[in-house]
Amino acid sequence: MLLDHSAVRLGTASRTLADPPSTVLRPRPRAGRAPWAGRYSRVLTAFEVVAAAVAGACVLGTHPGASPTTSLFWASVGLVLAWPVLLHTTGAHAERVFGTGSDEYRAVGRAGFLLLALAGFASYAAELDLSRALVVGAVPALAVGTLVGRFAARCALRGLRAQGRCTKRVVVVGRGTAALELVDRLRREQFAGLEVVAACVTPDDRDRVAHAAGVPVGGLDDVLTLAGQLDADTIAVTSASETASQYLRSLSWQLEGTGIELLVAPGLVEVAGPRLHIRPFEGLPLLSVEQPRFEGWQRVVKGGLDRVVAALALLLLAPVLLSVAAAVKVTSPGPVLYRQERVGVNGQAFTMLKFRSMVVDADRQVDALRAQNISDGLLFKMRVDPRVTPVGRVLRRLSLDELPQLLNVLGGSMSLVGPRPPLPGEVARYDTSVSRRLLVKPGLTGLWQISGRSDLSWHESVRLDLRYVENWSLAMDLLILVKTFRAVVSSSGAY
Secondary structure, three states: OOOOOOEOOOOOOOOOOOOOOOOOOOOOOOOOOOHHHHHHHHHHHHHHHHHHHHHHHHHHHOOOOOOOOOHHHHHHHHHHHHHHHHHHHOOOOOHHHOOOOHHHHHHHHHHHHHHHHHHHHHHHHOOOOOOHHHHHHHHHHHHHHHHHHHHHHHHHHHHHHHOOOOOEEEEEEOOHHHHHHHHHHHHHOHHHOEEEEEEEOOHHHHHHHHHHHOOOEEOOOOHHHHHHHOOOOEEEEOOOOOOOHHHHHHHHHHHOOOOOEEEEOOOOOOOOHHHEEEEEEOOEEEEEEOOOOOOOHHHHHHHHHHHHHHHHHHHHOHHHHHHHHHHHHHHOOOOOEEEEEEEOHHHOEEEEEEEOOEOOOHHHHHHHHHHHOOOOOOOOOOOOOOOEOHHHHHHHHOOHHHOOHHHHHHHOOOEEEOOOOOOHHHHHOOOOOHHHHHHOOOEEEOHHHHOOHHHOOHHHHHHHHHHHHHHOOHHHHHHHHHHHHHHHHHOOOOO
């Protein structure tokens, strides 16, 4: 029987995170993976078999003389069996990687390298007459095609998870504030596929968590009871306690054989996987967090790519730039470009360029419109701003007013991807943590651009910018640029 959405008081009132959970009735063991995961895996396997068959057929098509008596024929046929097997071997079909992105893609990449190595080794060791079309062409193309298919499947899976399907039922365990933060994070990022169904917290926090989270709440010794009653398949423990090792160890022992997954939140929610490593020191596993790097060869490559891409974009978009400039000039009196002082890397001021989308004296009208500000932070935002011109409204919706910032990128004061360029007045009110946004160049686009733009709260905008600063990489930049196109087309949060 499911519990109601009120505080559940089942355990001893004195239970803390340092105490091991008492012996309780264990949930029934679960048989294998979730039903949706099995169906998802079978669909992926069918796609991979078809992709391997197409790759093999293409190889045979380039060699009409290949017959069942030749090694090339059987090698091409063998792709159909070998490719799905290797993907399962490298963990590409493990339920934990479905929809995760990087881990899933790395597993596919490992399978591709293994297949390439096996084909090359077999060709050399057995002196097989394998065509370059197989080793150099079909195998890499098969890996790339599978990655594309995985990306499409991931998008579909995220859509299903946004509808509440294909999710794991999670019981959150920890102290009140940390548990609520984790609940809020899991609900906000639905694509993770973790649905919070209950929480187990310390006695003093039960009423507060029950009211704020709206889920059944129990004590720290009620974890397995709640998991069994609510059919949960995952336990997520926060890291709020400094003395929880005994409790966590005992909980992990009780979960053995139940098929319930145990997750531990490290408390470093804005630090991405590439910076986190498990380092065993004399049998003691410790979480190693690498320091963020704000210099080095990747920064040099980023700066060079910024300038090259900006120059090419200015050249290719010249007709668009001229057309927009003419539209601004003809429809509204004043200069075509709007110049505004912004703060860049290490607090250095620079002049940011935009196509003018407002009337000339827009800055002087801010005080009169202050009462209509909808921002909850340091920014001034209006959903329907009377200062915006008719042409400016179109430019903002399509982000065309940002195109002159390519000149800033070419000049080195901005980057293609980075935090939002702040105003001097904002920077003057930054605290120490927010000031970390200034450790990298501001960007023409960024995580804020692809995550809602003006619809974001001040806190959320800062969080996204800090996440970018802490976890920057060339791969992240490329992903943001790809997603920016979708954000611009959808016009979400643009006003």
